[in-house]
Amino acid sequence: MATTDYTIPGEPDLETIDININVGPQHPATHGVFRMVLTVDGELVTDVDPVIGYMHRGNEKLPENCDYRQVIGYHDRTDYLAQFNTEHCFVEAVEKLTGITPTERSQYIRVILAELNRITSHLMFFGAFSTDVGIFGTAFMYAFRDREYVQDFFEEITGERLMYNYFRPGGLAWDVPDNFRERCTQIIGQINSGLKDLEGLLVDNEIVLTRCRGLSRVSIEDAINWGLSGPLLRATGLEYDLRKAEPYSIYDRFQFDIPTGENGDVYDRLLVRFEEMRQSVRIVEQALADMPDGPIMAEGMKRTLRVPEGEIYMRVEGPRGEYGVYIVATGTDKPYRHKVRGASFSNLSALRAMSVGNYLSDVIIILGSIDIVLCEVDR
Amino acid sequence: MFLLADNVWLDAFLRMAIVAVLVPVGVILLTWVERKVIGRLQQRLGPMHVGPYGLLQGLADTIKLMTKEDVRPDSADRPTFELAVFVIVVPVFMAAVAIPFTSDIFVRNMALGLFYFLAVSSLGIVGFVMAGWGSDNKYALLGGVRAGAQLISYEIPLILSAVAVAMLGQSLSLYTLVELQDNTPFIAYQPLAFVIFVIAGLAELYRQPFDIPVAESEVVGGPTVEYSGIRWSMFQMAEFVSLVLISALASLIFLGGWIWPFSADNATWLQIALMATKTSAFILFFMWMRVTVPRLRIDQLMALCWQILLPFAFLQIIINGLVLVYDWPTWTLTILSGAATIAMGTLIYYVSRRSGVLYQTSGAAQRVGSVL
Numbered sequence: 001m002a003t004t005d006y007t008i009p010g011e012p013d014l015e016t017i018d019i020n021i022n023v024g025p026q027h028p029a030t031h032g033v034f035r036m037v038l039t040v041d042g043e044l045v046t047d048v049d050p051v052i053g054y055m056h057r058g059n060e061k062l063p064e065n066c067d068y069r070q071v072i073g074y075h076d077r078t079d080y081l082a083q084f085n086t087e088h089c090f091v092e093a094v095e096k097l098t099g100i101t102p103t104e105r106s107q108y109i110r111v112i113l114a115e116l117n118r119i120t121s122h123l124m125f126f127g128a129f130s131t132d133v134g135i136f137g138t139a140f141m142y143a144f145r146d147r148e149y150v151q152d153f154f155e156e157i158t159g160e161r162l163m164y165n166y167f168r169p170g171g172l173a174w175d176v177p178d179n180f181r182e183r184c185t186q187i188i189g190q191i192n193s194g195l196k197d198l199e200g201l202l203v204d205n206e207i208v209l210t211r212c213r214g215l216s217r218v219s220i221e222d223a224i225n226w227g228l229s230g231p232l233l234r235a236t237g238l239e240y241d242l243r244k245a246e247p248y249s250i251y252d253r254f255q256f257d258i259p260t261g262e263n264g265d266v267y268d269r270l271l272v273r274f275e276e277m278r279q280s281v282r283i284v285e286q287a288l289a290d291m292p293d294g295p296i297m298a299e300g301m302k303r304t305l306r307v308p309e310g311e312i313y314m315r316v317e318g319p320r321g322e323y324g325v326y327i328v329a330t331g332t333d334k335p336y337r338h339k340v341r342g343a344s345f346s347n348l349s350a351l352r353a354m355s356v357g358n359y360l361s362d363v364i365i366i367l368g369s370i371d372i373v374l375c376e377v378d379r
Numbered sequence: 380m381f382l383l384a385d386n387v388w389l390d391a392f393l394r395m396a397i398v399a400v401l402v403p404v405g406v407i408l409l410t411w412v413e414r415k416v417i418g419r420l421q422q423r424l425g426p427m428h429v430g431p432y433g434l435l436q437g438l439a440d441t442i443k444l445m446t447k448e449d450v451r452p453d454s455a456d457r458p459t460f461e462l463a464v465f466v467i468v469v470p471v472f473m474a475a476v477a478i479p480f481t482s483d484i485f486v487r488n489m490a491l492g493l494f495y496f497l498a499v500s501s502l503g504i505v506g507f508v509m510a511g512w513g514s515d516n517k518y519a520l521l522g523g524v525r526a527g528a529q530l531i532s533y534e535i536p537l538i539l540s541a542v543a544v545a546m547l548g549q550s551l552s553l554y555t556l557v558e559l560q561d562n563t564p565f566i567a568y569q570p571l572a573f574v575i576f577v578i579a580g581l582a583e584l585y586r587q588p589f590d591i592p593v594a595e596s597e598v599v600g601g602p603t604v605e606y607s608g609i610r611w612s613m614f615q616m617a618e619f620v621s622l623v624l625i626s627a628l629a630s631l632i633f634l635g636g637w638i639w640p641f642s643a644d645n646a647t648w649l650q651i652a653l654m655a656t657k658t659s660a661f662i663l664f665f666m667w668m669r670v671t672v673p674r675l676r677i678d679q680l681m682a683l684c685w686q687i688l689l690p691f692a693f694l695q696i697i698i699n700g701l702v703l704v705y706d707w708p709t710w711t712l713t714i715l716s717g718a719a720t721i722a723m724g725t726l727i728y729y730v731s732r733r734s735g736v737l738y739q740t741s742g743a744a745q746r747v748g749s750v751l
Binding site for chain 1: 417420421422423517518521524525587588590591594595596597599669670671672673674675676677678679727728730731732
């Protein structure tokens with residue numbers, strides 16, 4: 001990247017240097033413990049050097065010493081904002097390897113919880129993004145108010161606020177409370193009214209429009225080449241959603257649209273995420289209407305789950321994009337190889353290309369718009 | 380005007396002492412008010428535990444800040460670092476001298492009060508640049524440069540809108556300007572100047588959406604990042620006092636100060652109540668702005684200043700000049716200025732929502748993919 005030529009005719013040459021600015025891991029704008037070293041020429045960013053690894057805990061290796069049911073907890077900890085989606089992925093993988101068919105009721109509950117989890121994750125994104133873009137906490141508090149309703153609901157079901165550990169191969173750990181339907185309907189109402197507030201505060205705000213439109217445009221080809229997935233990919237205009245492209249679980253039974261953007265800029269990413277929340281509400285409503293009664297665990301599940309020899313790559317559409325798990329089973333009760341594909345990691349790898357040449361304050365926004373969960377990046 | 384003491388000099392000294400004592404106490408109260416207001420706007424309670432309704436929270440914070448260790452970075456440029464605080468705080472107090480709060484309560488009734496206020500209050504910019512440079516911190520340096528650029532730029536529309544009012548009143552004395560508004564406040568004649576004044580004032584206070592120099596999520600507090608304890612609280616005090624002063628100035632020159640909507644010979648308590656109401660309305664508006672709007676980018680901020688506010692401020696001056704020279708009736712001022720206000724609002728709305736012509740960055744910065 002060439003430095004700007006500041007020489008003035010007739011004046012002695014001024015030597016200018018680019019300075020390095022460290023953003024993170026202890027910076028108000030970093031998400032998680034992500035760190036990036038920015039080279040700035042005045043306000044323009046000429047280079048971005050992402051530094052990851054502060055959160056590495058061996059979440060891929062540790063499960064290789066665990067019973068299959070114990071691994072579920074590690075998936076909660078991989079993407080701590082989309083626990084049900086990640087659990088869904090792993091549980092489906094094990095079910096496909098072993099040939100277990102989960103019960104109807106548990107499938108519906110899984111989908112409802114996963115979609116509600118997508119909403120909480122996106123709400124968290126809007127909260128964090130609002131502080132990145134400079135709102136002094138108000139949109140954050142509004143987003144978190146709505147997220148809290150759902151979070152309380154999850155706590156009622158699973159007994160946990162963060163690490164739910166609720167899905168099991170073959171079904172669920174236990175049945176949902178009796179008032180599940182009423183609570184779900186109530187929560188959908190709260191989310192719908194909360195989305196209106198959030199739209200006015202953040203998405204439809206003139207300054208947000210001014211800041212985000214046209215910022216860091218990504219074309220479809222670039223997005224595919226960089227391996228982007230999720231809202232970032234759909235913002236470029238490509239209609240690709242694993243729930244439709246490769247329907248897993250019972251997603252083929254529901255009517256919903258895939259929101260796409262036009263320019264692939266930061267504002268489109270916002271809009272796509274916002275519309276996705278509405279579509280998730282649609283899915284939850286349909287699933288609630290169709291949800292049957294019945295057992296929540298498949299018949300004939302043994303205490304020790306031995307998975308027959310084989311390997312599988314299972315992927316689901318998480319809130320951040322494609323979340324995949326690769327398992328090699330050798331017939332024992334532990335996975336021989338366990339590898340996770342995190343959407344955050346792939347999306348984050350495009351950060352440098354997306355942000356070089358922009359203003360310092362825009363790089364913060366671009367990082368925010370990628371919506372990373374650092375636990376998923378470092379694993 | 381009544382004297383606090385028989386001797387004129389003693390009187391002046393007493394008045395200054397009152398300012399010097401009342402202002403920090405007021406700031407402590409104002410921080411409490413701001414935290415409460417922001418808390419309410421964000422569906423929180425705000426401070427609740429120290430004293431009834433957290434009323435003593437400000438006092439507790441003051442004690443904490445005063446007893447905190449005074450940290451100075453080893454590599455900081457010591458004289459610059461330590462002087463910066465004074466360069467920021469002293470002009471703010473100097474500006475407070477010129478503001479008449481009622482027809483009786485003021486330190487000095489200056490013939491050039493408006494001019495003095497604007498001149499003195501812009502001195503603080505130097506302090507920000509000094510703090511940014513002296514801290515030997517990159518965030519602070521960036522913030523200091525941003526502060527210099529922003530505050531100097533927004534001085535101009537601020538001053539020009541004040542000039543428009545001075546043209547109308549044919550005076551630079553705040554006292555005279557207020558007395559001219561016993562029937563109609565100047566906002567009725569100068570809506571455009573008023574809007575520009577409030578926007579530029581918001582930028583001068585570096586509060587949202589113009590908090591670019593101290594942007595938390597970008598430069599982590601900017602020039603103030605290396606300051607702690609009592610030094611940091613001085614920054615905070617300067618910010619809050621400027622908030623009150625700009626609000627007071629706006630209510631004086633646009634809303635009729637202590638006179639409008641009553642008569643010129645109000646009782647003192649009524650004058651105080653009027654000024655307090657108008658000033659608090661502005662303060663609350665600034666607090667409300669602070670928590671609801673996002674931050675602009677530095678180039679958009681500059682575009683807003685130089686491409687929108689400045690031409691329209693000149694337009695206001697031209698309108699005033701035409702009306703004064705050709706002796707048109709005063710209602711033409713209202714109509715022309717009002718039409719210009721609507722035009723400016725439409726322009727800003729159009730630019731932000733429809734096209735984005737003015738705010739777009741250079742094309743090279745926008746395209747992605749070429750750097751890989």
